[in-house]
Amino acid sequence: MVHHAPVAVSAPGKVLLAGGYLVLDREFTGLVFGLDARLHVIVQPIPTRNGVTLNEIVVQSPQFQDAVWEYGYRLTERDGGMKVTQLRVDADLKLNSNTFVETTLSYALSYMSSMAKPTITPASITILADNDYYSTPSDLANGSSTPPRFHVFGTPISKAHKTGLGSSAALVTALTAALLTYYLPKDTLDLSTELGKRHLHNLAQAAHCAAQGKVGSGFDVASAVYGSCLYRRFFPAILSNHAEPGQANFGTQIKAIVDESDEVQWDHEILKNAVKVPRGLRLVMCDVSHGSQTPGMVKQVLAWRKEKPDEANVIWGQLHKHNSGLADELKIAAECPSGEDQYSKVTEHFRSIRSLIRQMSDKSGVPIEPPEQTKLLDACEKIPGVVGGVVPGAGGYDAISVLVRDDPDSLAQLRDLLSGWRFMGGIDGEEISGRVSMLGVREEMEGVRPEKAHVYKQWLP
Ligand SMILES: Nc1ncnc2c1ncn2[C@@H]1O[C@H](COP(=O)(O)OP(=O)(O)OP(=O)(O)O)[C@@H](O)[C@H]1O
Numbered sequence: 512m513v514h515h516a517p518v519a520v521s522a523p524g525k526v527l528l529a530g531g532y533l534v535l536d537r538e539f540t541g542l543v544f545g546l547d548a549r550l551h552v553i554v555q556p557i558p559t560r561n562g563v564t565l566n567e568i569v570v571q572s573p574q575f576q577d578a579v580w581e582y583g584y585r586l587t588e589r590d591g592g593m594k595v596t597q598l599r600v601d602a603d604l605k606l607n608s609n610t611f612v613e614t615t616l617s618y619a620l621s622y623m624s625s626m627a628k629p630t631i632t633p634a635s636i637t638i639l640a641d642n643d644y645y646s647t648p649s650d651l652a653n654g655s656s657t658p659p660r661f662h663v664f665g666t667p668i669s670k671a672h673k674t675g676l677g678s679s680a681a682l683v684t685a686l687t688a689a690l691l692t693y694y695l696p697k698d699t700l701d702l703s704t705e706l707g708k709r710h711l712h713n714l715a716q717a718a719h720c721a722a723q724g725k726v727g728s729g730f731d732v733a734s735a736v737y738g739s740c741l742y743r744r745f746f747p748a749i750l751s752n753h754a755e756p757g758q759a760n761f762g763t764q765i766k767a768i769v770d771e772s773d774e775v776q777w778d779h780e781i782l783k784n785a786v787k788v789p790r791g792l793r794l795v796m797c798d799v800s801h802g803s804q805t806p807g808m809v810k811q812v813l814a815w816r817k818e819k820p821d822e823a824n825v826i827w828g829q830l831h832k833h834n835s836g837l838a839d840e841l842k843i844a845a846e847c848p849s850g851e852d853q854y855s856k857v858t859e860h861f862r863s864i865r866s867l868i869r870q871m872s873d874k875s876g877v878p879i880e881p882p883e884q885t886k887l888l889d890a891c892e893k894i895p896g897v898v899g900g901v902v903p904g905a906g907g908y909d910a911i912s913v914l915v916r917d918d919p920d921s922l923a924q925l926r927d928l929l930s931g932w933r934f935m936g937g938i939d940g941e942e943i944s945g946r947v948s949m950l951g952v953r954e955e956m957e958g959v960r961p962e963k964a965h966v967y968k969q970w971l972p
């Protein structure tokens with residue numbers, strides 16, 4: 512049997528600071544920051560134990576309850592790729608499945624078996640998420656005890672309160688990268704090269720879209736692979752017409768999608784050099800606990816744009832100008848600091864973006880920056896060290912992002928404001944209330960990266 516050495520890979524979370532909704536259209540770009548909250552995946556040979564069948568991959572996420580998923584895999588006929596099936600399931604299959612893990616396994620194993628015919632040996636996979644992906648109990652959040660490296664939440668994943676940092680995109684990316692690194696020789700796929708990263712990106716986007724059941728802009732997977740960047744999306748048709756794992760020709764199709772055949776070419780753009788944060792500033796993410804995201808926001812905004820293209824396109828154009836201006840001014844301030852008021856243009860762009868987002872909210876009827884978030888952002892802006900803030904991504908009641916001077920005084924003032932804040936809002940006629948907490952995350956430039964597997968020893972089976 513081929514013996515593979517254990518591998519570990521991590522991928523960052525994300526925040527779409529500017530370009531929500533616009534980035535769905537290839538005409539516009541999104542300013543996306545990778546965050547230093549990472550999703551870690553470790554792959555190792557399966558420990559021998561009774562009952563392990565030949566082709567078995569066991570995945571576990573030890574921070575959560577009932578988070579062990581066992582899969583069998585087999586190469587299918589008619590070039591259908593590798594079929595991955597959950598084992599030992601019973602009546603509660605629905606409760607205990609993990610679509611993102613299962614789909615990523617099917618896509619990555621199918622891609623690999625369509626190429627150099629590597630031996631897919633049984634493996635044990637462990638997923639570990641940095642604590643900020645989920646709201647932690649208050650003793651962790653207020654810093655009264657030293658948080659463990661990986662907090663054990665003790666609930667099923669479905670019950671954990673997500674903070675919106677893109678856990679599924681980071682998971683799919685880190686899992687895909689870990690599987691490729693574990694099973695393929697370095698001369699077939701090397702993630703430290705541009706080509707290796709591009710193949711990872713294409714495969715992770717395909718798996719993430721399939722697991723989500725929709726083709727989004729893909730900014731979250733792009734930043735999980737490449738880190739902070741200015742992102743222009745891919746043409747969606749590249750992922751809307753292929754077979755599913757197990758169906759005829761999936762093997763050839765997924766290989767063409769990942770390696771890019773003559774007919775299949777990706778046209779996304781990743782501009783890493785366009786994104787900088789001046790030394791002395793940092794991004795802060797504030798989680799609105801008990802907030803919730805109104806479903807269908809994207810659908811409703813796009814429906815409004817379709818119905819009133821003239822009205823929407825004026826706002827889209829102005830927003831794009833300020834989104835790009837924000838990225839440009841941050842870069843200028845990072846590269847050539849220019850005295851005390853060096854951030855005044857950055858602040859102006861933040862204010863214009865917020866005002867345009869509120870117009871978008873009014874006209875589309877979608878609470879992208881709802882009044883409660885307006886109050887919170889206005890209060891943050893009054894703190895002297897705050898350069899600006901926005902509702903990131905799709906907006907709504909989930910979170911706000913603030914760019915602030917990275918000094919203890921400014922951060923303490925922001926933390927004080929947030930810890931005393933009581934959030935009251937209404938979603939679809941339902942009253943919600945909650946607290947706001949400052950997450951420990953900040954921007955990070957680096958995307959996916961290899962880690963040392965032995966570091967995770969105490970959390971492995
Ligand atoms: N630590 C984990 N272990 C195993 N699976 C996980 C883990 N974190 C996330 N997942 C998978 O990702 C799913 C959550 O994906 P979803 O897209 O709803 O959240 P998200 O990516 O964090 O959201 P958002 O895009 O709003 O930031 C979970 O249901 C699970 O399948």
Ligand SMILES: C[C@@](O)(CCOP(=O)(O)O)CC(=O)O
Nearest residue numbers: 531532727728729904905906
């Ligand atoms: C609204 C949208 O542009 C951003 C959604 O961002 P988030 O999931 O709220 O971080 C959708 C997308 O880009 O796929």
